[in-house]
Amino acid sequence: MPNPVDCLTPALDLLGNNLNILPATGSAVEDLQHPDADEIEDVLINREVGEVTAFAETPQPSTSSLYRPTPPLSRREKHLFRFFIDGSLRTYFLATGIESTRSFPIEMAQIGAAVVQRDDDGHLSVLDSQHKILLLVPRGSRGVSDTLWIQLERLRTSDGFFEPVDVTTSDVISGQDRPDRPVDLRNKAGGKARHRMHKLEIDIIRATDGLRDKNHWLILDGAVKLDEFIKTPFLIGVAKSFRKDPQFYFGHRRRQRKDVTAILAGLPHAHRTVAFSAHNGQVAFWYVRLREQKELDYPLMGVVKIELPRPDRTPVEAELADLLSRALVAERNVTPYGLDRRWHCHLYPIFIAEQVIKNRFFSQQVLMGAIRWPKP
Amino acid sequence: MSPDIVTEELVEQELEEQATPTVIGRTSATERDPSTSDKFSFWLPDRVIVNPFDIVEVDQVGQPEQGPSKTYGLVTMLEHRTDAPNHLANFISSNFGEVDEEPNTPRQGTTVASVNVLSNDADIYMPVPSERLVCFAPPEGIEKALGIDQMKPADRIPAGLIKMSNGASTVAYIDRRYVLGPESAHVNISGISGLATKTSYAMFLIQAILQTAPHPEKTAVIILNVKQADLLQIDQRPEQDLPPEEMEKWEALGLEPKPFDHVVYLLPRGNDTPRTGRPNSFLDLDVYRMFAYDLESTADKLDMLLMPSVSDPSGTMEGIIGEIMAGILGGDAEFRDVQSWSQLLGFLRQIQGQRGRWRGLFMASSIGKFRRHLRRLVHTRQTGIFVDSRASGEQVLSEVITNIKGGHTYVVDIAKLSDDEQALVFGDLLRSIYAIKAEEVEDRTESSPVPDRIVFFVDELNKYAPGGARESPITQQVLDIAERGRSLGVILISAQQFMSAVHDRVTGNSATKILGRTGSSEVMQPDYRFLDQDLKMAMTRLAKGELLVNHAVYRQPVKVIFPWPAYRQPEF
Numbered sequence: 001m002p003n004p005v006d007c008l009t010p011a012l013d014l015l016g017n018n019l020n021i022l023p024a025t026g027s028a029v030e031d032l033q034h035p036d037a038d039e040i041e042d043v044l045i046n047r048e049v050g051e052v053t054a055f056a057e058t059p060q061p062s063t064s065s066l067y068r069p070t071p072p073l074s075r076r077e078k079h080l081f082r083f084f085i086d087g088s089l090r091t092y093f094l095a096t097g098i099e100s101t102r103s104f105p106i107e108m109a110q111i112g113a114a115v116v117q118r119d120d121d122g123h124l125s126v127l128d129s130q131h132k133i134l135l136l137v138p139r140g141s142r143g144v145s146d147t148l149w150i151q152l153e154r155l156r157t158s159d160g161f162f163e164p165v166d167v168t169t170s171d172v173i174s175g176q177d178r179p180d181r182p183v184d185l186r187n188k189a190g191g192k193a194r195h196r197m198h199k200l201e202i203d204i205i206r207a208t209d210g211l212r213d214k215n216h217w218l219i220l221d222g223a224v225k226l227d228e229f230i231k232t233p234f235l236i237g238v239a240k241s242f243r244k245d246p247q248f249y250f251g252h253r254r255r256q257r258k259d260v261t262a263i264l265a266g267l268p269h270a271h272r273t274v275a276f277s278a279h280n281g282q283v284a285f286w287y288v289r290l291r292e293q294k295e296l297d298y299p300l301m302g303v304v305k306i307e308l309p310r311p312d313r314t315p316v317e318a319e320l321a322d323l324l325s326r327a328l329v330a331e332r333n334v335t336p337y338g339l340d341r342r343w344h345c346h347l348y349p350i351f352i353a354e355q356v357i358k359n360r361f362f363s364q365q366v367l368m369g370a371i372r373w374p375k376p
Numbered sequence: 377m378s379p380d381i382v383t384e385e386l387v388e389q390e391l392e393e394q395a396t397p398t399v400i401g402r403t404s405a406t407e408r409d410p411s412t413s414d415k416f417s418f419w420l421p422d423r424v425i426v427n428p429f430d431i432v433e434v435d436q437v438g439q440p441e442q443g444p445s446k447t448y449g450l451v452t453m454l455e456h457r458t459d460a461p462n463h464l465a466n467f468i469s470s471n472f473g474e475v476d477e478e479p480n481t482p483r484q485g486t487t488v489a490s491v492n493v494l495s496n497d498a499d500i501y502m503p504v505p506s507e508r509l510v511c512f513a514p515p516e517g518i519e520k521a522l523g524i525d526q527m528k529p530a531d532r533i534p535a536g537l538i539k540m541s542n543g544a545s546t547v548a549y550i551d552r553r554y555v556l557g558p559e560s561a562h563v564n565i566s567g568i569s570g571l572a573t574k575t576s577y578a579m580f581l582i583q584a585i586l587q588t589a590p591h592p593e594k595t596a597v598i599i600l601n602v603k604q605a606d607l608l609q610i611d612q613r614p615e616q617d618l619p620p621e622e623m624e625k626w627e628a629l630g631l632e633p634k635p636f637d638h639v640v641y642l643l644p645r646g647n648d649t650p651r652t653g654r655p656n657s658f659l660d661l662d663v664y665r666m667f668a669y670d671l672e673s674t675a676d677k678l679d680m681l682l683m684p685s686v687s688d689p690s691g692t693m694e695g696i697i698g699e700i701m702a703g704i705l706g707g708d709a710e711f712r713d714v715q716s717w718s719q720l721l722g723f724l725r726q727i728q729g730q731r732g733r734w735r736g737l738f739m740a741s742s743i744g745k746f747r748r749h750l751r752r753l754v755h756t757r758q759t760g761i762f763v764d765s766r767a768s769g770e771q772v773l774s775e776v777i778t779n780i781k782g783g784h785t786y787v788v789d790i791a792k793l794s795d796d797e798q799a800l801v802f803g804d805l806l807r808s809i810y811a812i813k814a815e816e817v818e819d820r821t822e823s824s825p826v827p828d829r830i831v832f833f834v835d836e837l838n839k840y841a842p843g844g845a846r847e848s849p850i851t852q853q854v855l856d857i858a859e860r861g862r863s864l865g866v867i868l869i870s871a872q873q874f875m876s877a878v879h880d881r882v883t884g885n886s887a888t889k890i891l892g893r894t895g896s897s898e899v900m901q902p903d904y905r906f907l908d909q910d911l912k913m914a915m916t917r918l919a920k921g922e923l924l925v926n927h928a929v930y931r932q933p934v935k936v937i938f939p940w941p942a943y944r945q946p947e948f
Contacts, residue, residue, distance in 0.1 A: 338465045
């Protein structure tokens with residue numbers, strides 16, 4: 001069987017012939033993912049949503065009644081959510097490269113995104129999926145020279161499957177590498193891979209264009225904002241993990257201030273909170289409790305955060321938010337219990353989309369076999 | 377477009393569809409469950425039905441310049457797997473045990489079939505790679521899978537119909553050379569399949585052997601009727617025609633649904649025979665021969681009459697029997713007046729009363745024990761088969777068998793006999809057959825040659841050749857046939873409920889084993905170790921009329937069905 005990732009070989013040859021390479025043990029070491037990566041991302045993406053001061057729902061909710069019942073609306077009654085998108089990634093440390101006096105990590109990532117479609121009988125099929133190999137190398141004062149980078153760039157494959165990525169560029173997830181506050185390049189490479197994965201998720205939304213309408217909605221795993229807002233209609237973002245520190249101000253009095261934990265602790269089963277405004281009204285978000293608290297260890301378990309893009313900055317109709325929430329509550333069954341620690345707030349089709357991607361990733365053994373540095 | 381053209385197109389389309397096998401899944405090799413030279417697995421899409429014992433084919437690599445080869449396999453087990461790691465996950469997925477809760481998305485799962493490799497048409501036994509398309513094997517593929525294509529047409533005996541889940545069927549042929557010799561021989565049938573299934577199958581197989589025999593006149597059949605009048609009308613057509621589906625099976629097998637030709641019924645004399653003139657049988661036949669045992673014709677078989685049921689840990693009884701047999705057969709002066717059972721019992725009473733040991737060996741108490749035992753067998757508890765002197769119509773069974781004729785079927789009725797009498801008749805038949813095939817035939821008066829093949833069918837073989845350490849003279853006789861019958865041309869078709877209850881050298885020498893539904897405790901016995909664990913479990917689920925054929929030529933057992941017998945059977 002030929003090497004399935006032979007696109008890597010010219011890049012490794014190039015780096016190996018121009019740098020001093022200190023290979024990782026066993027040719028590649030998989031980087032462990034941060035256990036709260038999703039929550040950290042939510043903090044990074046919704047950095048400015050620390051204080052919530054406005055509702056985004058019409059009719060305007062009362063501060064005395066923040067919860068609305070959303071009994072499950074099953075697929076048989078109304079099959080609303082038809083498409084589900086998730087992304088996944090694996091990053092590997094390949095080597096430390098030394099050029100001149102600069103040493104830096106050389107990382108590789110497999111990223112992917114998939115959209116699965118649910119038929120009327122509930123069965124899932126893959127509508128589209130994408131898979132990429134990224135070579136994550138810093139450039140410039142903390143990385144490879146411009147000359148080498150340009151040569152590396154030329155090795156990008158025409159189909160985009162293999163792509164060298166400059167780790168030092170800024171983005172909302174990996175942050176900015178400033179001379180006064182340099183970040184760890186391995187962490188930055190990981191963040192960069194996540195960022196590219198989310199871009200892939202957003203790209204793959206296109207596969208559902210023309211298929212979505214008011215009766216055929218798409219669920220995107222996570223936030224509806226990356227570098228920019230997603231303006232796609234008939235789409236919601238569902239976050240399993242979200243920042244736990246926003247403060248909600250419903251007036252000037254002290255008792256009119258609540259934090260998210262207090263709000264969610266009181267959120268009954270199969271209810272939603274009213275919708276709040278974020279990013280100057282460009283996103284309406286609210287929380288839905290999928291599972292009864294008594295079934296779970298912790299009051300914030302079993303709750304998901306929903307984001308609805310409002311490009312025209314209009315509040316969401318309560319009726320629509322109710323409908324979306326009710327359909328979402330029905331998504332609680334089946335669950336990936338035992339397969340994912342976030343089972344209590346995971347949506348099974350999203351989990352399957354993730355599995356679709358992971359099952360297409362090359363195994364560690366394949367990658368180890370493919371990573372061959374040139375002999376000095 | 378004319379209707380003719382439309383019809384032609386439809387026919388062509390149908391032929392094309394038949395020629396293109398329907399894909400039923402893809403092979404799947406995983407880290408924990410790899411494909412091997414002997415096994416592979418494949419997953420099934422929804423709505424595809426596959427069952428254990430279906431035969432499938434899959435493309436495999438071929439020799440250079442020969443194109444891909446085909447690997448054939450037998451489905452042994454199907455299992456449905458989901459991504460739920462445990463049952464608790466499913467409980468929780470029903471909203472913590474709410475039975476009415478409908479899942480919005482059905483859990484991901486698939487049915488996976490495990491397959492035992494049967495063969496490869498290019499003798500390539502590389503493991504089947506993953507992701508290969510799997511189809512039901514077409515009829516010619518099944519023949520290749522089982523090695524039937526290697527059998528000469530003249531050697532093929534139809535042993536049943538293989539019915540696949542896709543509705544296709546093909547004939548399971550067994551190789552005559554492995555059933556009737558010289559390669560191997562014998563057929564053993566076991567199972568608790570249902571009323572008369574084993575017997576019906578044996579009769580079907582005998583019919584198939586006879587109908588496909590190149591020279592049927594050189595084959596004779598002996599059948600023991602052990603239950604009711606089951607086999608006492610095998611030369612008669614059924615009272616009602618066979619149903620069309622049964623006729624179709626006969627036709628598909630290439631056989632004619634007909635009763636047996638040239639049948640000779642041998643019925644035992646009974647206690648009422650002197651009064652009624654009728655034999656001791658469940659059915660009044662018009663044409664039959666009656667047999668009985670007088671001392672003269674039984675003297676050389678006393679061991680088979682007496683030994684099976686008498687406890688003889690010290691060998692004393694065996695010694696007495698030996699002395700008496702030698703005395704009578706050798707014309708010993710002491711036995712000059714012993715010419716009937718009554719005289720023998722009288723003689724025993726006499727020597728029991730003598731002082732000292734008889735012939736210096738046997739104590740009076742031993743003689744007494746022997747006499748009581750003999751008396752019980754031939755006097756007090758006999759069914760009428762033992763006579764002091766035979767009437768003119770009462771024949772000696774061994775003489776009839778000595779004059780056995782090819783092309784004839786002999787049905788020996790022992791249904792109404794006691795167990796000891798049945799054992800005697802069975803042993804007598806075996807010894808007689810063995811004698812005419814293995815030794816010089818002195819007493820044969822029949823002018824036609826001794827048949828090349830004698831097929832002997834016996835049900836409830838466990839009675840005569842039970843498993844265990846003790847080997848009675850009858851067991852020894854069965855073992856002789858089992859081990860030497862192949863070369864002699866004596867073929868044993870035997871049946872019993874439990875294979876484990878029969879001597880392992882008998883079943884071990886049967887090159888063809890037919891297995892019906894069997895209980896789970898029985899299939900765990902070592903006698904079934906030739907079967908895959910999954911197939912053992914499948915055996916417990918076989919329906920009435922379904923049998924597994926494990927033939928020397930086949931690499932795995934196959935499931936077959938067979939037609940109803942085309943002879944008259946009693947109503948139950």
